[in-house]
Amino acid sequence: MAEVALSRGARMADQHFHEDQRPVIEFNHHSREYRDHWREVSRDNLTRCPVAWTEEHGGFWLVSGYAPLTQAIRDDAAFSSYHDPTGDVNGYQGIMIPPFPRYPIPIELDPPEFFTYRRLLNPHFSPESSKNWEPYVRATTADILDRVCAAGEMDLVLDLANPVPASVTLKLLGLPLDDWAEFAATIHEMTYTTPGTAEFARAATGMGRITETVRRTVDERRVEPADDLISHLVRATVDGAPVDDDRLHSMITLVLAGGVDTTTSLLANALYWLHRHPRQRQRLIDDPALIPTAADEFLRYFAPVQMLARTATRDVVLGGQEIRAGERVMLSFAAANQDPEVFSDPDTLDLARFPNRHVAFGAGIHRCLGAHLARVEFCVILEEVLARIPDYQVDESAAKRYPSIAAANGYITMPATFTPSRPGRIPHPGKSEI
Numbered sequence: 001m002a003e004v005a006l007s008r009g010a011r012m013a014d015q016h017f018h019e020d021q022r023p024v025i026e027f028n029h030h031s032r033e034y035r036d037h038w039r040e041v042s043r044d045n046l047t048r049c050p051v052a053w054t055e056e057h058g059g060f061w062l063v064s065g066y067a068p069l070t071q072a073i074r075d076d077a078a079f080s081s082y083h084d085p086t087g088d089v090n091g092y093q094g095i096m097i098p099p100f101p102r103y104p105i106p107i108e109l110d111p112p113e114f115f116t117y118r119r120l121l122n123p124h125f126s127p128e129s130s131k132n133w134e135p136y137v138r139a140t141t142a143d144i145l146d147r148v149c150a151a152g153e154m155d156l157v158l159d160l161a162n163p164v165p166a167s168v169t170l171k172l173l174g175l176p177l178d179d180w181a182e183f184a185a186t187i188h189e190m191t192y193t194t195p196g197t198a199e200f201a202r203a204a205t206g207m208g209r210i211t212e213t214v215r216r217t218v219d220e221r222r223v224e225p226a227d228d229l230i231s232h233l234v235r236a237t238v239d240g241a242p243v244d245d246d247r248l249h250s251m252i253t254l255v256l257a258g259g260v261d262t263t264t265s266l267l268a269n270a271l272y273w274l275h276r277h278p279r280q281r282q283r284l285i286d287d288p289a290l291i292p293t294a295a296d297e298f299l300r301y302f303a304p305v306q307m308l309a310r311t312a313t314r315d316v317v318l319g320g321q322e323i324r325a326g327e328r329v330m331l332s333f334a335a336a337n338q339d340p341e342v343f344s345d346p347d348t349l350d351l352a353r354f355p356n357r358h359v360a361f362g363a364g365i366h367r368c369l370g371a372h373l374a375r376v377e378f379c380v381i382l383e384e385v386l387a388r389i390p391d392y393q394v395d396e397s398a399a400k401r402y403p404s405i406a407a408a409n410g411y412i413t414m415p416a417t418f419t420p421s422r423p424g425r426i427p428h429p430g431k432s433e434i
């Protein structure tokens with residue numbers, strides 16, 4: 001696209017205006033630079049151009065402002081999530097830039113089809129159903145802490161923040177728990193490796209095994225149902241017929257992917273921040289009832305899912321910019337969560353911030369299915385950590401973030417040490433009201 005460079009003073013030096021007057025910025029969410037400076041980049045975009053165009057990845061609009069983002073995400077008729085990988089329907093490319101090779105259901109569907117599949121999942125993720133997972137999350141966390149407490153060292157990501165959400169997700173779905181370590185490692189690896197590397201190839205092989213296990217479990221549940229989500233889904237009907245295998249596998253894989261590295265990333269960022277802010281950590285130790293409120297602030301501040309995309313279905317004005325039908329639109333939850341129009345003092349992580357209208361779980365019809373479950377997991381794991389290893393210290397030089405945070409803003413590894421203690425399965429009373 002031809003561009004006309006405009007001189008707008010030093011602060012605008014790297015911003016251009018396209019010949020049709022759209023503001024053009026340099027922005028690549030997969031870059032190392034974005035990973036290292038995402039907060040500053042988001043703040044800058046928010047201040048200078050809350051809706052701007054970038055030429056990266058074939059060109060897309062980046063929406064940073066809270067008002068235009070919530071307008072777009074709630075207007076699912078004008079901003080589609082649909083993915084048409086074969087190009088037979090409308091060529092839309094779903095919610096990832098670049099797009100996923102396959103389309104996960106229901107996240108890459110639009111109404112009315114979307115509701116058909118989301119309704120099948122909703123009851124299993126209600127506040128009540130999610131709350132029922134609390135004892136399991138607590139026992140699993142306690143087990144892990146029992147195994148490491150005498151040694152006085154553990155990896156907060158690899159030993160805790162990764163396996164607990166993975167094991168909850170597998171159990172909820174009805175997938176074999178014996179495989180949790182492999183599942184957790186594979187999905188974790190898929191999130192941060194780059195196609196073409198040996199790590200990616202290993203993760204892809206692991207995903208192949210996961211898909212096989214999903215297929216086998218679906219077949220088994222058809223013959224012998226159990227009390228799990230896969231059994232519910234194989235019995236479900238759409239227009240009087242069972243859900244076809246492709247769609248079934250797609251829904252299961254989406255729940256797996258959604259349930260694993262997102263909560264892991266939230267926990268990892270929170271644990272690291274609390275390591276760096278001991279007085280704030282003490283505040284949560286003294287008052288665990290504050291943890292659920294703090295959870296929302298960690299979500300706002302770190303935005304584990306930084307951004308997701310849509311496709312404009314018609315010409316539409318957003319934040320004063322004219323978006324054309326067919327153009328890609330990226331919604332930055334990370335930036336909108338810092339919008340000073342909505343959040344006072346947005347750069348401060350305030351554990352008691354309330355109200356907190358963050359968009360870390362999205363908004364509108366696709367709002368995160370697992371939001372309640374993620375909260376239960378986060379709050380219980382954090383309570384147990386603060387009760388059992390309250391003086392943990394992260395080895396900052398060994399902690400490693402994901403090379404790109406476009407898929408999840410998280411850590412690969414986070415070694416930590418703490419005062420050794422004896423294993424004691426004294427479950428924390430769980431004072432917080434999740």
Ligand code: HEM
Nearest residue numbers: 106107258259262263266305360361362366368369370374
């Ligand atoms: C801190 C944890 C989490 C964060 C930050 C997060 C974030 C999000 C966001 C931003 C969306 C909106 C997608 C869109 O608008 O296109 C979403 C959707 C979704 N999430 Fe989560 N998520 C988390 C945990 C979970 C968990 C634990 C599960 C399941 C076990 C899950 C499953 C899903 C599914 C299935 C969708 C698609 C919903 C739909 O399209 O209707 N998520 N999540």
